[in-house]
Amino acid sequence: MDLASLLGIIIAYGMLLFSMVATGAPLILFWDLGSLLLVVFGSLGATIMSNDMKVIKQVPTYVGLVFKSKNYSPMEVISQLVGFAESARKDGLLSLDDAIKDVEDKFLADGLRLVVDGTDPIIITKILEIELSKMDDRHNRGAGFFETWAALAPAFGMLGTVIGLIAMMANLGDTSSIGKGMALALITTFYGSLVANSIALPMSAKLRGNHDREMMYKEIMLEGILSIQSGDNPRILEQKLYSFLPGPERPVSQEP
Numbered sequence: 453m454d455l456a457s458l459l460g461i462i463i464a465y466g467m468l469l470f471s472m473v474a475t476g477a478p479l480i481l482f483w484d485l486g487s488l489l490l491v492v493f494g495s496l497g498a499t500i501m502s503n504d505m506k507v508i509k510q511v512p513t514y515v516g517l518v519f520k521s522k523n524y525s526p527m528e529v530i531s532q533l534v535g536f537a538e539s540a541r542k543d544g545l546l547s548l549d550d551a552i553k554d555v556e557d558k559f560l561a562d563g564l565r566l567v568v569d570g571t572d573p574i575i576i577t578k579i580l581e582i583e584l585s586k587m588d589d590r591h592n593r594g595a596g597f598f599e600t601w602a603a604l605a606p607a608f609g610m611l612g613t614v615i616g617l618i619a620m621m622a623n624l625g626d627t628s629s630i631g632k633g634m635a636l637a638l639i640t641t642f643y644g645s646l647v648a649n650s651i652a653l654p655m656s657a658k659l660r661g662n663h664d665r666e667m668m669y670k671e672i673m674l675e676g677i678l679s680i681q682s683g684d685n686p687r688i689l690e691q692k693l694y695s696f697l698p699g700p701e702r703p704v705s706q707e708p
Contacts, residue, residue, distance in 0.1 A: 454521040457658065464650050484639050490612045491643040495604040502600050507593050514594040518658045524669045527703075529560070530693045533676035536564065537686040545570075545681070559583060559670055563677035573681055580674050584667070591663040595656045602652035609644020613637045672696050 472482055500508055532555075539547050549568050555561040559580070566576045616637025672693050679689045694703070 454519050454658075457519050460654065464654075468646075468650070481635060482639065482642070484636060487612050487616075487636070487640040488643055490615075491605060491608045491640055491647055494608040494611070495601060495644070495647065498604045498608070499597065499601040503593075503597055507597055510594065511597060514597065514659060515655070517594070517662060518655050522662060522666075524665050526669060526672055526697055529557075529669065529672060530676070530690065532560075533673070533680065533693065534686045534690045537676075537680045537684065537689050540680050541683065541686065548680075557673070560673045560677070563673065564680075567677060567681045573678055576681065577674075577678065580677070584670055584674070587670070588663070588667070591659065591666075595659040595663070598652045598656035598659070602648040602656065605647035605652060606641070606644040609641040609647075612640025612644075616640065668696055 552561050552564050563580055
């Protein structure tokens with residue numbers, strides 16, 4: 453499990469619980485099943501309406517990606533690409549044929565196979581850029597689902613508040629129930645903000661962060677594949693690929 457996601461949940465909900473206890477009010481005041489169902493399933497239903505079934509079927513996968521730790525190692529793939537470049541310069545591009553079998557990443561393996569097959573570099577670039585574009589679309593749909601949910605949850609919270617206020621106004625003759633009715637009316641706004649800011653938006657941000665890291669990883673591979681085909685010096689290739697990395701992630705000798 454991704455440690456940052458777990459830590460974030462503990463801190464966020466721990467502080468929320470602490471704030472609720474600190475009010476001195478009974479915790480039961482913050483619970484209303486009808487309001488919770490309206491906000492969660494009402495906003496979720498509207499979010500589902502905003503997407504097609506291909507996206508809806510992938511939602512469990514998107515949720516899993518939020519909590520799954522992915523260890524991208526740009527330094528490792530740079531070292532691997534430099535090794536391939538050295539082999540290609542020494543023994544020719546066909547020497548990479550056996551090495552491709554041990555490459556776990558499909559994007560890298562497919563790109564190197566195109567190189568070994570003698571495919572034109574323009575065609576290789578086009579094929580791999582299409583792969584990146586498709587990946588970008590998939591990731592955007594996943595993050596977009598949760599961004600839509602985050603936008604709709606507070607709106608359904610306000611709808612619940614309006615419903616509660618209407619019911620309270622219809623019973624103004626009973627002054628003893630006004631305070632309780634107002635609290636109940638406001639609780640849906642509380643739930644709407646909770647769903648948006650502690651569930652939907654963090655999930656969207658996590659997915660977009662994962663996307664950015666994976667895109668950088670694939671772009672390093674793409675540049676390395678094209679450089680190997682063009683016969684670049686392995687040391688020049690290494691310097692070129694290090695430029696993709698943020699300063700703190702580069703070797704000490706490579707920091708700007």
